[in-house]
Amino acid sequence: MTLRVRTLFGACAICALSTAATADNIVIATVNNGDMIRMQGMTDDFTAKTGHTVEWVTLEENVLRQRVTTDITTKGGAFDIMTIGMYETPIWGKNGWLVPLDDLSAEYDVGDILPAMSGGLSYDGTLYAAPFYGESSMIMYRTDLMEKAGLSMPEAPTWTFIREAAAAMTDRGNEINGICLRGKAGWGEGGAFITAMSNSFGARWFDEDWNAQFDTQPWADTLNFFVGMMNESGPAGYATNGFNENLSLFQQGKCGMWIDATVAASFVTNPNDSTVADKVGFALAPDNGLGKRSNWLWAWALAIPAGSQKVDAAKQFIEWATSTGYIELVASKEGWANVPPGARTSLYENPNYKDVPFAMMTLESILSADPNNPTVDPVPYVGIQFAAIPEFAGIATEVSQEFSAVYAGQQTVEEALAKAQTLANDAMEAAGYK
Amino acid sequence: MARSVTSQRKTINTVAAWTVGLLIFFPILWTILTSFKTEADAIASPPKFLFFAWTLENYAIVQERSDYMRFLWNSVIIAGGSTLLGIIIAVPAAWSMAFVPSKRTKDILMWMLSTKMLPAVGVLYPIYLMFIKLGLLDTRIGLVIVLMLINLPIIVWMLYTYFKEIPGEILEAARMDGAGLREEILYVLTPMALPGIASTVLLNVILAWNEAFWTLNLTAAKAAPLTAFIASYSSPEGLFYAKLSAASTMAIAPILILGWFSQKQLVRGLTFGAVK
Numbered sequence: 001m002t003l004r005v006r007t008l009f010g011a012c013a014i015c016a017l018s019t020a021a022t023a024d025n026i027v028i029a030t031v032n033n034g035d036m037i038r039m040q041g042m043t044d045d046f047t048a049k050t051g052h053t054v055e056w057v058t059l060e061e062n063v064l065r066q067r068v069t070t071d072i073t074t075k076g077g078a079f080d081i082m083t084i085g086m087y088e089t090p091i092w093g094k095n096g097w098l099v100p101l102d103d104l105s106a107e108y109d110v111g112d113i114l115p116a117m118s119g120g121l122s123y124d125g126t127l128y129a130a131p132f133y134g135e136s137s138m139i140m141y142r143t144d145l146m147e148k149a150g151l152s153m154p155e156a157p158t159w160t161f162i163r164e165a166a167a168a169m170t171d172r173g174n175e176i177n178g179i180c181l182r183g184k185a186g187w188g189e190g191g192a193f194i195t196a197m198s199n200s201f202g203a204r205w206f207d208e209d210w211n212a213q214f215d216t217q218p219w220a221d222t223l224n225f226f227v228g229m230m231n232e233s234g235p236a237g238y239a240t241n242g243f244n245e246n247l248s249l250f251q252q253g254k255c256g257m258w259i260d261a262t263v264a265a266s267f268v269t270n271p272n273d274s275t276v277a278d279k280v281g282f283a284l285a286p287d288n289g290l291g292k293r294s295n296w297l298w299a300w301a302l303a304i305p306a307g308s309q310k311v312d313a314a315k316q317f318i319e320w321a322t323s324t325g326y327i328e329l330v331a332s333k334e335g336w337a338n339v340p341p342g343a344r345t346s347l348y349e350n351p352n353y354k355d356v357p358f359a360m361m362t363l364e365s366i367l368s369a370d371p372n373n374p375t376v377d378p379v380p381y382v383g384i385q386f387a388a389i390p391e392f393a394g395i396a397t398e399v400s401q402e403f404s405a406v407y408a409g410q411q412t413v414e415e416a417l418a419k420a421q422t423l424a425n426d427a428m429e430a431a432g433y434k
Numbered sequence: 435m436a437r438s439v440t441s442q443r444k445t446i447n448t449v450a451a452w453t454v455g456l457l458i459f460f461p462i463l464w465t466i467l468t469s470f471k472t473e474a475d476a477i478a479s480p481p482k483f484l485f486f487a488w489t490l491e492n493y494a495i496v497q498e499r500s501d502y503m504r505f506l507w508n509s510v511i512i513a514g515g516s517t518l519l520g521i522i523i524a525v526p527a528a529w530s531m532a533f534v535p536s537k538r539t540k541d542i543l544m545w546m547l548s549t550k551m552l553p554a555v556g557v558l559y560p561i562y563l564m565f566i567k568l569g570l571l572d573t574r575i576g577l578v579i580v581l582m583l584i585n586l587p588i589i590v591w592m593l594y595t596y597f598k599e600i601p602g603e604i605l606e607a608a609r610m611d612g613a614g615l616r617e618e619i620l621y622v623l624t625p626m627a628l629p630g631i632a633s634t635v636l637l638n639v640i641l642a643w644n645e646a647f648w649t650l651n652l653t654a655a656k657a658a659p660l661t662a663f664i665a666s667y668s669s670p671e672g673l674f675y676a677k678l679s680a681a682s683t684m685a686i687a688p689i690l691i692l693g694w695f696s697q698k699q700l701v702r703g704l705t706f707g708a709v710k
Binding site: 061077272 | 669
């Protein structure tokens with residue numbers, strides 16, 4: 001064996017050893033959403049490129065939230081990457097529980113992330129989580145029923161129009177409800193919807209001194225309007241309907257309109273699951289002429305907990321999963337309609353993606369949401385369908401329970417708002433805000 | 435006349451028993467049926483009971499997406515291990531409480547039972563921190579210990595009840611024949627209380643198999659049992675009921691089969707005293 005060949009073998013062996021030495025196994029906690037499941041199926045591509053292997057812990061959203069919160073607050077180190085949302089990211093970033101993503105590579109192109117997304121996933125100007133997919137909310141409606149009612153959906157309708165259209169589309173005899181909306185208790189279910197809706201009515205959760213605002217007229221207007229419209233045109237038992245229940249109703253042709261997460265557009269237009277796939281139109285979430293629409297903003301994002309021992313490998317994964325390369329990988333294997341939406345500007349400049357029926361409405365909805373100025377009057381918090389403070393989830397869950405009791409006919413709007421006012425003020429006082 | 439009344443009552447009893455049985459079993463039956471539907475059929479309204487396009491697609495997808503055998507093996511180890519360890523500790527404890535009671539035995543028994551009334555989440559953080567410190571997070575041995583401790587009050591209580599029905603004179607006779615404490619428990623008490631011990635074991639295997647709070651909160655990728663396997667198919671943003679049902683059916687199948695084959699022993703242990 002010549003010296004050159006031996007040197008070559010030696011170099012190869014060193015390379016192999018160094019790859020083996022740097023190859024890590026990372027554990028990722030995630031939710032069971034369609035885009036996340038698709039990502040799990042693409043993991044081989046990441047392993048082939050980096051040598052790192054991945055173990056997935058997939059949990060239901062609420063279980064995941066509890067599980068990762070326990071781990072991150074105790075620095076347990078059970079996970080190297082966590083799937084979290086816009087609510088947790090700024091709070092956890094502020095507490096130093098997340099690794100800052102301020103040194104991502106130039107090829108990754110951080111500037112391509114939609115500003116609304118990067119803003120919501122940052123604290124004090126530093127990005128703490130990279131958006132895997134983003135969403136807002138919009139109107140999904142039945143074009144055939146709208147036409148039958150002799151109406152035409154504007155691109156940016158008002159609540160007054162929506163209520164009239166819902167009444168006109170309702171056909172109880174044929175089990176068609178004019179409008180389906182979330183009424184289920186929970187800050188991320190009915191609580192998220194009514195909060196986003198209240199923004200368009202000029203309501204807010206707290207004034208600038210953290211005083212609860214449920215005793216103001218805009219909140220009474222919001223709830224009275226919602227209850228009146230749902231009693232006229234909503235499905236029976238809407239007090240317990242969340243995303244999945246309304247999705248099921250819409251897919252079976254039992255809703256004229258549905259205002260919910262933009263991510264639902266791919267479900268309702270999928271002919272394998274939806275009986276109305278070819279009869280769905282989209283419009284911006286309604287407003288009330290006060291300058292704020294009733295759409296929200298959310299992102300499922302990937303973050304690295306401060307307790308992780310494999311930060312470099314975790315960062316490589318995040319760069320891979322939230323890159324334009326990943327989007328192209330999914331498009332090549334499953335089509336453009338299935339790529340993770342709402343995270344990158346370049347996706348909406350891609351001519352292939354522009355052909356997807358709901359793509360541009362999703363972008364417009366995301367762009368019209370401003371988490372830094374969510375309400376008509378000024379507020380001391382960031383967030384549209386939530387206030388990014390640790391106490392919010394607990395308070396909002398209780399408030400939404402009171403609201404759901406109104407939807408179920410168990411108490412009046414006035415009673416629910418009075419209870420919400422008291423419990424929100426008590427909680428804020430106990431937490432030291434006042 | 436008396437005969438016809440008896441047979442009429444028998445018929446009523448049989449019909450009532452079958453109705454109650456079917457009502458109790460219906461959620462499981464519905465889960466199994468849904469697992470063979472498409473996602474569209476799973477949410478169909480009105481619901482489709484038997485007349486739908488039967489498919490094994492959900493099982494294929496679940497098999498492809500998840501390492502079922504790893505979850506199953508973890509469940510077997512955790513449920514079996516925690517029950518075995520619990521029995522080893524509970525038999526001597528129940529023996530001492532049943533045959534050598536002190537003034538405080540009743541209080542101790544009540545105190546043990548009262549620990550079951552504490553909401554689990556109340557001690558989540560202390561236990562989580564201990565697990566981190568001891569390196570037990572996401573390990574099967576950690577879960578074996580925790581589930582054993584959680585179920586120990588029930589095991590001790592059940593065994594205590596069975597042991598109380600065994601006449602102390604029998605053990606006394608064994609002692610007079612020269613049996614030591616170990617022989618007394620192993621060769622006299624245990625065989626006599628076997629039906630009771632068997633039903634205790636079966637009940638605790640079922641409890642440990644179904645435990646979902648600690649098994650979800652103290653595991654990640656390595657030690658997760660079938661409860662985590664089911665949780666991975668639940669989603670508030672997407673209709674995956676058919677896949678969730680397939681995963682649930684696969685998770686409950688082993689314990690359902692075990693329960694089916696051992697129902698005679700289970701019922702006997704739960705309804706009869708040790709020496710009756």
